Amino acid sequence: MRAGSTQSLIVAAQRPIVLDALRLSLISTGVVLVVAVGLGSPLALLLARQKFPGIGLLDSLVDLPIVLPPAVAGLALLLTFGRRGLLGTPLDAFGIQLPFTTVAVVLASLFVAAPFYVRAARSGFLAVPRELEEAARVEGATEWQVFRFVTAPVAAPALFGGAVLCWSRALGEFGATIMFAGQFPGRTQTMPLAIYAALESDTDAALSLSILLLA
Numbered sequence: 058m059r060a061g062s063t064q065s066l067i068v069a070a071q072r073p074i075v076l077d078a079l080r081l082s083l084i085s086t087g088v089v090l091v092v093a094v095g096l097g098s099p100l101a102l103l104l105a106r107q108k109f110p111g112i113g114l115l116d117s118l119v120d121l122p123i124v125l126p127p128a129v130a131g132l133a134l135l136l137t138f139g140r141r142g143l144l145g146t147p148l149d150a151f152g153i154q155l156p157f158t159t160v161a162v163v164l165a166s167l168f169v170a171a172p173f174y175v176r177a178a179r180s181g182f183l184a185v186p187r188e189l190e191e192a193a194r195v196e197g198a199t200e201w202q203v204f205r206f207v208t209a210p211v212a213a214p215a216l217f218g219g220a221v222l223c224w225s226r227a228l229g230e231f232g233a234t235i236m237f238a239g240q241f242p243g244r245t246q247t248m249p250l251a252i253y254a255a256l257e258s259d260t261d262a263a264l265s266l267s268i269l270l271l272a
Contacts, residue, residue, distance in 0.1 A: 058166050059126065061175065064155050066140065066261055066264055066265050066268070067265075068138055068261070068271070069141055069259065069264070069265040070262075070265040071263035072256070072259070072262055073243075074242060074246075074251050074259065074262050075251065075262050075265050075266055075269075077118060077242055077243045077246065077249045077251075078242075078246055078251035078266060079248060079269060080242070081159070081162070081244075081245075081246065081267075082246055082247045083250045085159065085163050085166060085222055085227070086166065086227040086228050088163050088181065089163055089166045089167045089170055089171070089223070089224070089227040090171070090223060090224045090227070091219060092163075092171075093097055093102070093167060093170065093171040093174045093175075093223050094174065094216075094220060094223075095131045096171075097171055097174045097175045097178060097219075098178055098216070098225075099118070100175055101174075101175045101176075101178035101179040101182055101207075102178075102179075102182075102204075104175070104179045105165065105179045105182035105183045106182065108169050119175050119176070120176070121171050121172075122168050122169050122171075122172050122173060123153045123169075123173070123176075125143075125169075126232070127169065127230075127231065127232020127236075127248060128232045128233070128234045128236055130168060130169055130232065130233040130236075131165060131233035131234070131235065131236020131237045134156075134161075134164060134168060134235055134236070134237040135156060135236065136166045136184060138161075138164070138237075139155060139156055140154065140156075140262045146224050146246060148241070148245060155238040156237060156238070156239075157237075157238055157245060158238065158244070158245070159238075159244055159245060159256065161234075161237050161238035161239075161245065162234055162238045162245050164225075165230060165233040165234040165236075165237045165238055166227035166230045166234065167232075168226070168231065168233060169226060169227075169230055169233050170223045170224070170226040170227035171174070171223060173187065173219060173220055173222040173223045173225035173226050174220055174222065175219070175224075176220060176221040177215050177216070177218050177219025178212070178215060178216050180215055181211075181212030181213075181214070181215025181216055181219070182208065182212050182215075183214055184210045184211070185207070186211075186251065187206050189207050189211065190203050190207050190208060193207050213231060227244070228248070228270065229249055229270065230247070230249065231249040231250065231253070232248060234249075235250055235253075240253075241255060243255075248266050249270070251266050252262075252266045252267055
């Protein structure tokens with residue numbers, strides 16, 4: 058079969074390197090999305106509604122992973138969670154090692170992708186008319202009811218857009234992942250890493266993964 062032909066790409070898509078990378082990418086990005094939405098929504102609401110000393114610094118820190126080169130982000134994670142890192146040392150004392158594990162894949166993707174959701178969610182919350190929320194409170198709604206039935210529905214388009222951006226960024230993450238999680242098939246080798254690994258030895262697998270990534 059000619060390399061790059063439709064039939065050869067279909068065959069290549071069934072190889073372990075492709076299937077394992079696809080499975081790991083879908084699972085890890087799913088976890089990233091859930092965590093980003095769960096933790097990012099309260100943070101975005103805080104940034105949109107509250108004013109206190111240091112909020113400007115917090116706002117800048119949220120943007121930091123976006124502007125950091127991916128390799129630097131991976132190094133920062135290693136220095137933080139590595140065996141001799143700031144948090145890695147106490148974790149190692151309990152027998153917990155994060156670098157070069159599947160958890161490291163999730164952490165690396167979360168670090169670089171979550172800010173995209175937080176930014177979009179913050180903009181969405183800022184666009185919610187405060188008058189609508191005040192009217193709901195006057196009618197006796199609790200803060201949770203105000204958020205659930207007023208704030209969240211109005212901000213929903215921005216929240217959805219941010220979630221899509223976050224998931225897409227996590228799916229395409231390469232630099233921080235290879236630095237912090239390494240290149241271990243079935244354990245840390247996501248689709249972008251598998252493409253890089255397959256380029257020299259299995260062009261069809263690399264093309265199949267690229268098509269899946271773009272789809």
